[in-house]
Amino acid sequence: MAFARVNPKVPAKPGRVTVHASIGVAPDGSVLPLVATIDFEVLDAAGEVVATRHLDLLPHLTAGQQTALSTLISQLRTKVQQEAV
Numbered sequence: 001m002a003f004a005r006v007n008p009k010v011p012a013k014p015g016r017v018t019v020h021a022s023i024g025v026a027p028d029g030s031v032l033p034l035v036a037t038i039d040f041e042v043l044d045a046a047g048e049v050v051a052t053r054h055l056d057l058l059p060h061l062t063a064g065q066q067t068a069l070s071t072l073i074s075q076l077r078t079k080v081q082q083e084a085v
Contacts, residue, residue, distance in 0.1 A: 015041030
């Protein structure tokens with residue numbers, strides 16, 4: 001019995017990029033450090049996902065970008081707290 005021919009998927013282009021960023025709060029109320037990761041899909045020519053990569057984003061950001069991201073998250077947290085009351 002012959003095996004079916006398998007056409008390998010060849011990476012061709014980037015797909016969806018998702019950034020996850022968070023600043024947690026410890027049980028004692030202290031603020032935890034910024035955590036930022038990035039996930040991106042690699043697609044073949046037909047648009048099918050070949051692979052998904054997961055990386056730490058912080059080493060790729062400047063100090064200013066990290067500060068801006070921290071500020072954004074803090075502002076969003078404040079807005080959510082205000083709307084929850």
